[in-house]
Amino acid sequence: MADVASDARVDLTWASASEIASAVAAGRASAAEVIDAALSRVAALNPTLNAFTAVVAERARAKACALDEARAKDQRLGPLAGVPFAVKNLFDVAGLPTLAGSKINHDRAPAARDATLVERLEAAGAVLVGALNMGEYAYDFTGENVHDGPSRNPHDTTRMTGGSSGGSGAAVAGGLVPVALGSDTNGSIRVPASLCGLFGLKPTYGRLSRARSFPFVGSLDHVGPLARTTRDLALSYDAMQGHDLDDPVCARRPVEPALPALGREIKRLRIAVAGGYFHRGVLPESRAALERVAQALGASREIELPEAGRARAAAFVITTAEGASVHLERLRTRANDFDPAVRDRLLSGALVPAVLVQRAQKFRRWYRARVLELFGDVDVILAPATPGPAPLIGQQTFVLDGVETPVRANLGIFTQPISFIGLPVVAVPMPLDPMPVGVQIIAAPWREDMALAVAHSLEQAGVVRSPKPRTVNGE
Amino acid sequence: MADDSLDDYIAAAAGVLELPIDPAWQPAVRANLELTLRLAAVVAEFPLPDEADAAPVFETGS
Numbered sequence: 001m002a003d004v005a006s007d008a009r010v011d012l013t014w015a016s017a018s019e020i021a022s023a024v025a026a027g028r029a030s031a032a033e034v035i036d037a038a039l040s041r042v043a044a045l046n047p048t049l050n051a052f053t054a055v056v057a058e059r060a061r062a063k064a065c066a067l068d069e070a071r072a073k074d075q076r077l078g079p080l081a082g083v084p085f086a087v088k089n090l091f092d093v094a095g096l097p098t099l100a101g102s103k104i105n106h107d108r109a110p111a112a113r114d115a116t117l118v119e120r121l122e123a124a125g126a127v128l129v130g131a132l133n134m135g136e137y138a139y140d141f142t143g144e145n146v147h148d149g150p151s152r153n154p155h156d157t158t159r160m161t162g163g164s165s166g167g168s169g170a171a172v173a174g175g176l177v178p179v180a181l182g183s184d185t186n187g188s189i190r191v192p193a194s195l196c197g198l199f200g201l202k203p204t205y206g207r208l209s210r211a212r213s214f215p216f217v218g219s220l221d222h223v224g225p226l227a228r229t230t231r232d233l234a235l236s237y238d239a240m241q242g243h244d245l246d247d248p249v250c251a252r253r254p255v256e257p258a259l260p261a262l263g264r265e266i267k268r269l270r271i272a273v274a275g276g277y278f279h280r281g282v283l284p285e286s287r288a289a290l291e292r293v294a295q296a297l298g299a300s301r302e303i304e305l306p307e308a309g310r311a312r313a314a315a316f317v318i319t320t321a322e323g324a325s326v327h328l329e330r331l332r333t334r335a336n337d338f339d340p341a342v343r344d345r346l347l348s349g350a351l352v353p354a355v356l357v358q359r360a361q362k363f364r365r366w367y368r369a370r371v372l373e374l375f376g377d378v379d380v381i382l383a384p385a386t387p388g389p390a391p392l393i394g395q396q397t398f399v400l401d402g403v404e405t406p407v408r409a410n411l412g413i414f415t416q417p418i419s420f421i422g423l424p425v426v427a428v429p430m431p432l433d434p435m436p437v438g439v440q441i442i443a444a445p446w447r448e449d450m451a452l453a454v455a456h457s458l459e460q461a462g463v464v465r466s467p468k469p470r471t472v473n474g475e
Numbered sequence: 476m477a478d479d480s481l482d483d484y485i486a487a488a489a490g491v492l493e494l495p496i497d498p499a500w501q502p503a504v505r506a507n508l509e510l511t512l513r514l515a516a517v518v519a520e521f522p523l524p525d526e527a528d529a530a531p532v533f534e535t536g537s
Binding site: 331332343349356360361363 | 514521529530
């Protein structure tokens, strides 16, 4: 790794979290100057990227000051000391209403306490600088938002970031922060990671606490980090692990650090490419990205996830019905205040007969059992992350396999059958020109370490990389 | 579902749930519901044993 830690100064416009933390720990940069640089960059670039919906400058400066004071007293700093980060605005930030991308939630009381993951990152020394744009109530794959405007892709600001964690994608890919948190119900971390050229980790369902984040679909909601390096994913993921009584889904598992796994030998891993369903609707860029990753890993074998199309259908049904139940009262009383497209999907979701939702949940258990059987024979499965690179903002359709297909519902066709059964995935970026695109590295439940080790190996080999945008605002 | 019967279902179910559906929203709500029902049928037609449990399992407590 080209570690800026050995340099006199740190390039704060593109430094990784681990570079910043080691510079701050060694006294080569103060937390205050790191945070000031991040805040300046947000001020300069956010009018273009529309990534942030709130900036907590005063809080961030106070935290940075406390870190610098702690260092002056020779107190031990955490592994993320001085690292600026931001969170999708469905995470509670004390003092702010939790918007979840909506207009309606502006009327909520300010959060009394930070989300668990914000607390854990800050306990490791990271510094929250703000809250990020997202698709309304996370029911989105585009990163567009009718209330706040679309977040914009730093590689081409006329293009989508992907959603629903669109602001998270724009903030990290634009170099505003090295790490951001997103949520992923059907692909909302992996889709923006793919379209913005980032590494994204959707952990195993139940691994990371969702406490004090605004829900979408409790059966399927995950939370996790986006970053520009695998090391930063692992660092932030490790800092966030651990049981949390405030999230009933959060597993009673010990912290299983992934950082030590990054250098692990992966030659013996059995790696296969997802076939069948995952071959259909793939644009040439995503096909090329997958082939390059498979070739670099020597993965020539193909494996079929049985009934993956039906799994996607079942995820769709559960999503719309459970999402509608979250918003039932708001649909009754504030229907005009929703994004009309989200409202119409949720109204429809409220009308889905319960027997069909229950069938989808029964199918989910069947599908889980079949896919888990596959992991007796393989360790890691590769699949496209999105059908192709970022569509234009506002683009309604794209042509997949010769058929004009709606963009919004289909950006997640390859992510949905995976999150449906909660498997851990690292999305890795292929730096294609002009627009990057991602590949999913999928592992068995609780084996985030394995997916991260494979991602790291690809990164070390120069196969995948988070590309720096050529220019944003002429910078 | 035939045209009228789906519209009737939407009106009746929305009435039971006290959900206001503006006539202007009806076509989009209907289109979304048609898509959902089509996908739900794909799931429901898959044969599962009567004993199949749903994915979420309730735990009484430790």
